[in-house]
Amino acid sequence: xxxxxxxxxxxxxxxxxxDMQLEAAIFNKVIMAITQKQSPKVYIYRSNxxxxxxxxxxxxxxxxxDADIVILSTLKALPEACKNKILFGTRYQHLYxxxxxxxxxxxxxxxxxxxxxxxxxxxxxxxxxxFNKYIEK
Amino acid sequence: MRDNMKISKSFIILAxxxxxxxxxxFFIYFEFMQAKESVFRVIKAHLIQQKxxxxxxxxxxxxxxxxxxxxxxxxxxxxIAMELENDLALLQEQDVKYLYMLYRDxxxxxxxxxxxxxxxxxxxxxxxxxxxxxxxxxxxxxxKRYQIIxxxxxxxLWVTIAYPVVIKEKVVAVIGADFTYDVYSRIVQILxxxxxxxxxxxxxxxxxxxxxxxxxxLYYKTRKKAFIDPLTKIYNRxxxxxxxxxxxxxxxxxxxxxxxxxxLINDNFGHDVGDDVLVAVVxxxxxxxxxxxxxxxxxxxxxxxxIYKKESKGPMTIAQRIRKAVMNYEIYTHNNKIRxxxxxxxxxxxxxxxxxxxxxxxxxxxxxIAKSAGRNRVEIFDxxxxxxxxxxxxxxxxxxxxxxxxxxxxxxxxxDAQSRQIVKYEMLLRMMNLDGRVIPPNNFxxxxxxxxxxxxxxxxVLQKAIETLQSKKNIHLSLNLDIQDIFNEDIMKLLYMTxxxxxxxxxxxxxxxxxxxxxxxxxxxxxxxxxxxKLGFYIALDDFGSGYANFRYIINLDLDILKIDGSIVRNVxxxxxxxxxxxxxxxxGRSMNMKIVAEQIETKEECDTIIELGVDYLQGYYLGRPExxx
Numbered sequence: 101x102x103x104x105x106x107x108x109x110x111x112x113x114x115x116x117x118x119d120m121q122l123e124a125a126i127f128n129k130v131i132m133a134i135t136q137k138q139s140p141k142v143y144i145y146r147s148n149x150x151x152x153x154x155x156x157x158x159x160x161x162x163x164x165x166d167a168d169i170v171i172l173s174t175l176k177a178l179p180e181a182c183k184n185k186i187l188f189g190t191r192y193q194h195l196y197x198x199x200x201x202x203x204x205x206x207x208x209x210x211x212x213x214x215x216x217x218x219x220x221x222x223x224x225x226x227x228x229x230x231f232n233k234y235i236e237k
Numbered sequence: 238m239r240d241n242m243k244i245s246k247s248f249i250i251l252a253x254x255x256x257x258x259x260x261x262x263f264f265i266y267f268e269f270m271q272a273k274e275s276v277f278r279v280i281k282a283h284l285i286q287q288k289x290x291x292x293x294x295x296x297x298x299x300x301x302x303x304x305x306x307x308x309x310x311x312x313x314x315x316x317i318a319m320e321l322e323n324d325l326a327l328l329q330e331q332d333v334k335y336l337y338m339l340y341r342d343x344x345x346x347x348x349x350x351x352x353x354x355x356x357x358x359x360x361x362x363x364x365x366x367x368x369x370x371x372x373x374x375x376x377x378x379x380x381k382r383y384q385i386i387x388x389x390x391x392x393x394l395w396v397t398i399a400y401p402v403v404i405k406e407k408v409v410a411v412i413g414a415d416f417t418y419d420v421y422s423r424i425v426q427i428l429x430x431x432x433x434x435x436x437x438x439x440x441x442x443x444x445x446x447x448x449x450x451x452x453x454x455l456y457y458k459t460r461k462k463a464f465i466d467p468l469t470k471i472y473n474r475x476x477x478x479x480x481x482x483x484x485x486x487x488x489x490x491x492x493x494x495x496x497x498x499x500x501l502i503n504d505n506f507g508h509d510v511g512d513d514v515l516v517a518v519v520x521x522x523x524x525x526x527x528x529x530x531x532x533x534x535x536x537x538x539x540x541x542x543x544i545y546k547k548e549s550k551g552p553m554t555i556a557q558r559i560r561k562a563v564m565n566y567e568i569y570t571h572n573n574k575i576r577x578x579x580x581x582x583x584x585x586x587x588x589x590x591x592x593x594x595x596x597x598x599x600x601x602x603x604x605x606i607a608k609s610a611g612r613n614r615v616e617i618f619d620x621x622x623x624x625x626x627x628x629x630x631x632x633x634x635x636x637x638x639x640x641x642x643x644x645x646x647x648x649x650x651x652x653d654a655q656s657r658q659i660v661k662y663e664m665l666l667r668m669m670n671l672d673g674r675v676i677p678p679n680n681f682x683x684x685x686x687x688x689x690x691x692x693x694x695x696x697x698v699l700q701k702a703i704e705t706l707q708s709k710k711n712i713h714l715s716l717n718l719d720i721q722d723i724f725n726e727d728i729m730k731l732l733y734m735t736x737x738x739x740x741x742x743x744x745x746x747x748x749x750x751x752x753x754x755x756x757x758x759x760x761x762x763x764x765x766x767x768x769x770x771k772l773g774f775y776i777a778l779d780d781f782g783s784g785y786a787n788f789r790y791i792i793n794l795d796l797d798i799l800k801i802d803g804s805i806v807r808n809v810x811x812x813x814x815x816x817x818x819x820x821x822x823x824x825x826g827r828s829m830n831m832k833i834v835a836e837q838i839e840t841k842e843e844c845d846t847i848i849e850l851g852v853d854y855l856q857g858y859y860l861g862r863p864e865x866x867x
Contacts, residue, residue, distance in 0.1 A: 119392045191358070192365070208335040208359055208415060209393040212368045233346070236366060 119206070124154035126211055127171070130204055131158060133227050134186060135168045143167030145182060146174060148190065172200070186223055201225065202234075251449050259442040266435040273428050280424060284332055284416065285398060289383055291328045292400040292412050298324070305404045308340045311350045311363070318351060318363060325412070326353040334394070334417040335359070338402070339367050339374065340410045347374055350410055373399040378408045388415075395421050466534040468512055469519040474535050480543075481593055489531070489543040490552035491587035493600035494522070494559070496538035497578040497612040506573055513570035518577050521566045525559050541597065543587075556581045556615040564613060578613035580604055585618060602683050611804045634670060635681060635690050643669040644694065646701050647863035651715065651834065652855045654848050661713035661747065663856065664705075665863045666698055692727050699735045706742050709867065715747040717779065723750060723765040724758075736772050743773030749800060751779040759790045766795055777834065782818060788825065799826050801852070803837025809850075810842035816850070823851045 127150065131140050139157050143164045148171050151158065161167050164182040172178070172189050175197055189195060189203030195214060201223055202215035213234040220227065220235070227235065299321065303310050311318045321338075329336040338351040347369055349361040361367065369375070370391065373384035377399040388394035400412040464476035472480075496518060503511040515538060522540070526532060529545035544555055560579050568575045582603030587596035603616040610616070638644050648662035668676045685691045702714050722728045736743045748769055766776050777798035778791065782805045791799075801822055809815045819835070826833040835847045838857030847855060 122390075192362075207361060208337075208354070209388075209391050210368060210370050212366075214366060234366075234368070 120150045121154055123150035123204075123206070123211065124156060126204060126213070127151055128156040128158060130202075130213060130231075131169055131171075131188070133231060134188065134201070134225055137168060140168040141166055143170045143182065143185070145170055145172050145178060148173060175200075186225070251453055255442075255446050255449050259439070259446045262435070262439045262442045266439045269432065269435050273432065276428070277421065277424060280420065281396060284420065285385060285396070288328070288333065288398060288414055289400065292383070292398075292414075295325065295328060295412070296400070296402045299402065300404050305407065305409055307402065307404065307409050308350060315363075322351045322353060325351050329353050332416055332420045333414050334419075335413070335415040337361065337413045338410050339413055341374075341378060347411075371397075373397065374411055374413075377401040377411050381406075381408055393417060469516055469534050471519055471523070471540075472531065472533045474533060474541075477533055477535075477541065477593065480531060485588065486543075486590075486593065486596060487588040488546050489587060490546060490549070490555075491584040491596050491600050492542040492544060492552060492556055492559075493535070493582040493584075493597065493604045494540040494542060495580045495604055495608065497580055497608075499538040499577075502575065502577075506571070506575075510571050510573060510575070514568055514575055514577060517566070517568040517570070518563055518579075521563050522559055525562045526555070535597075541600075552583045552585045553615060553617050556583050556617070560613065560615055580607040580612050581615040582607055583615060583617040598683075602680070605683050606679050611807075635668060635685060635694065638668045638670070639690075639693060639697065644697050645669060645675075645865055646698060646705075647865055648705075648714075648867050649856060649863040650861040652860050654852055654855050659712075659861075660854060661715055662867060663715040663717070663749070663863075664698065664702060665717075666694070667865075692731060695722070695728055696731055696735070699731065702746060703735065703739070703742060706745050712867070713745045713747065715749050715777065717749045717751055719751055720762070723769065724761060729765065729768065732769065732772065736774075740773040744775075746773075747775040747777050747798060749777045749779040749798075759793060762790075763794055770795060782822060792829065796829075796831055798832045798834055798854075800834040800836055803857075806835045806837050806843060806847065806857070807839070808843070809835075810840070810846040816846065819847070819850050819852070826853075827851075 127148075131142060132138065134140075139159055141161045142151065142155075142158045143161050143166070144151060145164070151160065151171060164170060164179050164185060167182075167185055169186045169188055170178075170182045172187055172194055173191075175189075175194060178187075183199070187194075187197075187200045189197075189200045189205070191205050192203060192207065192212075192214070194200045194203050195216070198219065201219040202213070204211065204213050206212070213231075215227065215231065215235045217235050217237045299307055303317075311321060325336055325338065336353045337349060339347045340350050341347055347367040349363060349365045349367055352361045354360040370388075371386050373386045377384045378401065381401050381403050383398060383400040385399075386397050388397055394415050395418045396416040398412075398414045398416075400414070401408040402410040402412060460479075464472055464479060466473040496515070499511065499514070502514050519532075519534070519540070522542070523532060526542065527545065527549070529547070530549075531541075531543035531545075533541040533543075535541045542559075544552055549555065560581055563577055563579050566576070568577065582600045582605070584590075584596055584600035584603065587593075587600075590596035590599060599618050603618050607614040607616040635644075645667045647665040647667050649665060650659045651661045651663060652658065653660045666678045666682075668678075668681060670676055682691070685694075698716065702716055706712070706714060718728070750766075769776060775797040776795070777800050778794075778796050779800045780802040781791075781799045782802045799822060801819055805815045805818050807815075809819060823833050832853040833851075834854040834856060835852045836856040838844050838847060838855055838859045840859055844855060844857070844859055
């Protein structure tokens with residue numbers, strides 16, 4: 101599954117024009133894998149330009165309590181309603197917080213995905229084998 | 238009649254050169270683009286080679302220092318990691334955005350060993366997983382050779398190098414170097430203005446080409462309009478010169494067509510009917526010519542037809558076919574049934590003429606002959622007479638004839654109808670050519686009418702008239718002058734100078750004015766006649782009834798004699814219409830106090846009928862042919 105990222109580039113019907121579209125496509129793929137839903141409800145805390153611009157199959161919800169997953173841009177002042185939700189980071193530093201199951205972030209111009217196995221297990225999340233490459237023990 | 242809007246030189250230039258220049262500008266542009274790509278390739282290769290050389294030295298250094306324990310040393314000792322990171326950072330220059338070292342763990346995941354990045358958001362931590370975006374890392378491990386990839390799928394990266402750190406024939410780590418687009422952008426920035434210039438030139442040429450074709454299209458569209466006669470929808474005379482720019486007369490016979498007595502149609506039926514008749518005749522002629530033939534309205538009721546020689550019948554056959562077709566064609570317009578006839582002059586060798594004017598002149602002469610011979614006829618220029626008919630030759634021929642006394646005058650008697658006595662002689666000009674052949678005036682006069690030779694010839698005739706009158710005291714002479722002659726100041730001056738103080742001689746001369754075209758300036762004619770009469774001449778109007786002269790203007794002219802046109806006199810004994818016309822002319826003449834002359838009387842019956850009608854004077858072959866001696 102080393103070509104997963106290349107596969108990500110070709111998600112849908114065409115090749116994505118820029119990094120933002122690519123990022124949104126990767127988010128779609130990852131969130132659907134985490135939630136095991138075709139149209140998962142996503143709460144964005146506080147912002148995510150890529151998802152807000154290209155939500156794809158994701159349903160962006162306005163309240164955290166309605167969400168299947170929370171996409172974080174920061175952990176500061178995270179609403180109480182979000183704390184028992186699945187948290188997914190957008191920076192490597194977000195992974196310092198144990199409640200965050202994984203993160204998707206850009207580093208050196210490349211997209212990076214990282215999950216921690218323990219945290220996935222804790223949240224009873226079973227990812228497809230194609231994600232094994234991104235899971236850290 | 239074919240569409241003969243032929244392609245001119247300017248169009249060829251536009252059609253070939255402009256696209257060529259446009260194509261060339263695009264070609265240059267694409268060549269430039271290729272050169273640009275080539276520049277990129279060379280620069281890229283140079284940058285990469287520079288880095289590879291540095292990595293080689295760096296790996297030599299760490300190989301020597303840490304051997305195959307490199308990874309363990311870095312992972313276990315942060316100081317070593319920091320030291321090596323600092324060393325690696327020294328290799329990083331402006332063109333390399335990220336410089337790092339990776340190793341592959343037992344799960345075949347790539348992890349950071351070193352990272353020189355200063356930006357904390359971008360800097361990876363020791364042992365942090367590195368998600369590979371391509372297989373160059375794996376290949377570097379497998380092949381032990383450096384790998385390069387052009388990062389087309391990532392926006393910020395241009396080229397990435399994966400350089401394997403080989404120690405004891407084993408790859409222990411890989412140095413990664415990411416070049417940003419900064420270098421690429423700098424080159425693009427330098428080359429962009431040049432590229433833009435090429436784009437602008439190519440676009441400009443493309444627009445020019447487009448505009449040029451539009452202009453050419455509009456030009457030909459409007460030009461075509463300018464060459465079409467609005468009434469008859471055939472070409473006008475402007476087209477002739479345009480046509481000859483691209484076509485040789487060698488492929489054509491030239492035919493000159495004139496509608497007989499067309500003026501009578503306009504006078505009697507009005508101009509609307511005249512226009513309808515003109516259009517109808519043109520259409521009838523068009524039905525009798527081919528698509529390849531060029532039909533031109535030359536002016537008024539005069540047309541030029543260029544018959545394309547290829548697969549055509551002889552010009553005479555075609556001309557006769559046209560003449561007969563029009564003659565048999567009944568034109569119905571404004572409740573009138575009208576038949577028209579054509580006089581046609583044919584020049585089968587227009588290419589032999591010096592220029593188109595000369596070629597037309599020859600056809601026009603034949604047309605003139607056809608008209609003079611009674612109309613509804615075709616006259617063809619005979620190649621055997623070619624020498625005589627070429628104007629330039631004729632002028633030299635006439636000069637030669639003048640020099641060697643080859644200009645002769647024949648005298649045809651005119652009889653008094655009652656006394657049957659000769660009352661005067663009509664002086665008729667003849668020219669003897671080198672072979673001693675007699676050339677009638679119609680064959681050479683029309684083409685020299687506007688030359689000095691014509692004046693010289695007139696002077697000779699006048700001199701001969703004076704000599705004749707002086708040598709034969711009891712005779713009276715008739716001289717022919719064209720209507721244009723009495724408008725010609727030189728001729729009028731010549732008459733004045735010749736007969737100044739010789740009124741007694743002038744009193745014995747009748748000037749017969751011949752008109753062969755419609756005259757509109759009656760005032761001027763009246764003035765000229767007044768001057769001639771003041772000199773002592775009698776004035777006769779020649780060929781009366783042939784179509785041009787009309788009663789209205791004759792009433793206003795101080796004429797002494799009307800000379801009935803020969804075409805009316807011919808067969809007057811059999812033709813009731815001719816009989817009535819002459820009867821009317823005689824009555825009209827009497828009422829206007831004019832004498833009437835009938836010419837071209839060829840039979841006794843004609844002569845008797847003419848006398849019976851009360852004509853004053855008689856002339857014709859029946860009574861006496863022109864002779865050089867009286």
